Amino acid sequence: MRFRFTEAAIDTESARRELLDAGAGGYVSFEGWVRDFNEGREVTRLEYEAFVDLAVKEGDRIVAEALRRYPLKHALCIHRVGVLELRDLAVWVGVSAVHRGEAFDACRFIIDEVKHRVPIWKKEHYRNGDSGWVNCEHCAAAPRHAPSADHDHGRAAVQALQK
Amino acid sequence: MSGTVAASAAAPVARPAAAPLYGLILAGGSSTRMQRDKAALAYLGKSQLERAFDLARRHVSPVFVSVRASQAADPTRAHHPLIVDSVDGEGPIVGIRSALAAYPAAAWLVMACDLPFLSDAALTQLLRKRDAAGLATAYRSVHDGLPEPLCAIWEPAAAAALESYQRDGGRCPRKFLIRHAARLLTPEDPRALDNVNTPEEYAQAVAALGTGAANRSIPLKIQYYALMREQAGRSEETLETSSTTPADLYGELTARYGFTLLREQLKVAVNSEFSDWSRPLRAGDAVVFIPPVAGG
Numbered sequence: 001m002r003f004r005f006t007e008a009a010i011d012t013e014s015a016r017r018e019l020l021d022a023g024a025g026g027y028v029s030f031e032g033w034v035r036d037f038n039e040g041r042e043v044t045r046l047e048y049e050a051f052v053d054l055a056v057k058e059g060d061r062i063v064a065e066a067l068r069r070y071p072l073k074h075a076l077c078i079h080r081v082g083v084l085e086l087r088d089l090a091v092w093v094g095v096s097a098v099h100r101g102e103a104f105d106a107c108r109f110i111i112d113e114v115k116h117r118v119p120i121w122k123k124e125h126y127r128n129g130d131s132g133w134v135n136c137e138h139c140a141a142a143p144r145h146a147p148s149a150d151h152d153h154g155r156a157a158v159q160a161l162q163k
Numbered sequence: 164m165s166g167t168v169a170a171s172a173a174a175p176v177a178r179p180a181a182a183p184l185y186g187l188i189l190a191g192g193s194s195t196r197m198q199r200d201k202a203a204l205a206y207l208g209k210s211q212l213e214r215a216f217d218l219a220r221r222h223v224s225p226v227f228v229s230v231r232a233s234q235a236a237d238p239t240r241a242h243h244p245l246i247v248d249s250v251d252g253e254g255p256i257v258g259i260r261s262a263l264a265a266y267p268a269a270a271w272l273v274m275a276c277d278l279p280f281l282s283d284a285a286l287t288q289l290l291r292k293r294d295a296a297g298l299a300t301a302y303r304s305v306h307d308g309l310p311e312p313l314c315a316i317w318e319p320a321a322a323a324a325l326e327s328y329q330r331d332g333g334r335c336p337r338k339f340l341i342r343h344a345a346r347l348l349t350p351e352d353p354r355a356l357d358n359v360n361t362p363e364e365y366a367q368a369v370a371a372l373g374t375g376a377a378n379r380s381i382p383l384k385i386q387y388y389a390l391m392r393e394q395a396g397r398s399e400e401t402l403e404t405s406s407t408t409p410a411d412l413y414g415e416l417t418a419r420y421g422f423t424l425l426r427e428q429l430k431v432a433v434n435s436e437f438s439d440w441s442r443p444l445r446a447g448d449a450v451v452f453i454p455p456v457a458g459g
Contacts (some may be wrong), residue, residue, distance in 0.1 A: 032459045048458075051451055052389050053435040079458060091459050111459060119432075119451075120458030121389035133390040135455035136424060 002067075003059025003077045003118075005050055010078050010092045019096040021073040026100035028107040032091040034084045038134070042127035045128040048081045050089065055079075062113040070106040072097045077110055079120060168255055181295035181317050182270040186219035186226030187262045188212065189255050189313060190240060190276045191248065196360045201277045203239045206367055208370050211359075215276040221418040222286045223272050229258035252329055255313055256336045260329070263322035270295065275313035277358045279368045283406070284414030284426075285355040289316060291425065294346035298324055301340055302356055303347040311346055311356050312336035351410065378406055381446040383412070389454050395420045409433065409450060410440040416452075424454055 013027070019027060034046050063075045075095040083092055097103040111139045114120075122134045174224070190202040190212050202212040202344075212228065212378050219226045228243040235247050249261045255275070262271050264419040272290070274281065285302075293316050296301045303314035320344075340347075350356060359365050387395045394414070406412035409431040416422065430453040431438050444450070 014317050039292070049389050049392075050458075051386070051432070051453065054432050054437070054451070054453075057435070058437075115456075115459040117456070119388070119430075119453050119456055121454060122457040124388070134457035136390040136428075136457075 001056070001060065002063035002075060003056055003079075003114075005052060005056070005079050007080070007082050010080060010089050012089070012092055012094075015076060015078055015092060016094055018076055019074040019094050021096050022095035022114050023098060024073040025098050026103045027094065027096045027101040028100070029092065030107050030111050031089050031095040032111070034086050034088045034090055038124060041124070043086075044085065044126050044127055045086045045125045046088075046090065046123070047123040048079070048084065049121045049123070050079070050081050050133060052081075052146070055118045055120055058118045060115060060116065062110055065113070066095070066106045066110050069109065070095075070097065070102040071099075072102065072106055072124050075106060075110065079118075081120075171339075182268060182315065184223045184290070184293075185262070185266060185269045185271055187246065187258065187271045187273045188215045188226065188228045188243075188276050189258050189273065190215075190228050191231045191234060191237075191258055192255075197362065197365065198394040200239065201359070204214060204236060204277075204359070206279055206369060210239060211279065212243075212276045215274055215278070215281070216243060216436075217317070218281060218283065219272060219274055221415070222290060223374060226306050227262065231263060250329075252334070254334055254336075255332060255337070256325065256329060259312075259317055259336060260322065260325050263317065263319065263325070267319060269321065270319055271317045272314060273315055273317055274359060277360070278314060278356060279359055279372060280352070280357050281314060281355045282352060282355060282414060283418050284408075284411045285350055285352060287316070287414040287417050287426075288348065288351060289314070292346070292348050294318075295436075297346055299340055299345040300344050301345050301347055302350050304356065305350065305353040310337055310340035312340055313358075314356055315340070323345065345440065378440065381444065381448075383444060384449040385416070385445070386449065386451045387413075388451065390424065391420075391422055391452055391454055394422055404444075407443060408441050409438060412450060413440075413452060422452075428455055429453055 036043055052064050059077055063077055066075050076141040078092045080090050095103050095106045123131055124134055125131045192201060204211045216226055223429050225244060228240050229246050230240050231248050234240055235245055246262050246265050247265055248257050250257055259273055273382045298321040299315055299317050301310040301312060304311050359368050382401055382403055384401050386399040392398050413426050431440060432451040432453060433442060433448050
């Protein structure tokens, strides 16, 4: 399984170990974090919900596509569900590859596709007690722009280890 | 929820509120070509009039049946709220005008009773695209491109215009809609407005509805997620439905739960795999409507 959900905190160390490979010269990971604002509103916590049966299939297809498109050794994506607090890790993507270039590209490809295609929903709770389902309520009246790079969680961590 | 807050905090706007929408089932025709009362024609045990009435009731309230004075005591009709023709003349224009006269503040979802293929999805589309500031919103016939006045929304403002149209000798609500440039929609299901006028057409409709899944009620399992789970007030249910496709089913459930998302914003899954909206549904299928996603 190259895509999975967890209700507990994501163990990034053990996830990273799943990607180790003597033939890999580089490893790139992405972490999506819970941020304290979105579209001008103060966010206090998030709730993630998934249609797990289909989400796992679609997530697995995305990682499989990445493995076909890029010369990777391994790739894995783990997504949290349930209630998350500020600074919590919501999603983790890791890839190992022969060279760093395709590791960066594949990591970006996976997180972008996951955000677009996998049936996961996020409810934001705001400082003022209000709440709303992202992409379903505030933006329901007007078509939403496609998620872009700067729309990712602000403090995303990208790390590259080059042997 | 934020939507409520936004609505109450919104600045006053100039656009007037849309008139409340009532339902009117036209069942006053003389059924000359059918040679028997069309309202009483049955599809699998349910009369056309009852089917049309129940369909309208899932979308608007109250719903009335339009009748001529001579039909007011007829047992097929009498148990429904009736609007008896109150203006002179012939044809459906009289029923529409009588409803507009009876409740001048209301707009009317007007439906002929002889549209056996009319679906929840078709009515949902009509209601969503309603031009409340105009005179009417109607479907365009897939056969000749002309407006279909008998599956249409007639606004209160149409009352005066219809009166002068009729006074000038006009009789045809279709020509009225053309002349007044009513908003016209293309039906997603090309069969939705096919009507039944002759014994031959009735036999064909019975065969189509009887052998297709359309009138066999089938059990489906529906799961709801996120915003739709909250709006439905449940995360899953098993229901018996005559909806034949996910598109139809979404129309039916939107009528029941008032889902705010447009079908165009959703994807749909059947048996845990993405599906086409027009895929035929089978007994036992598990259906999930997928609101806009927000992973990451």
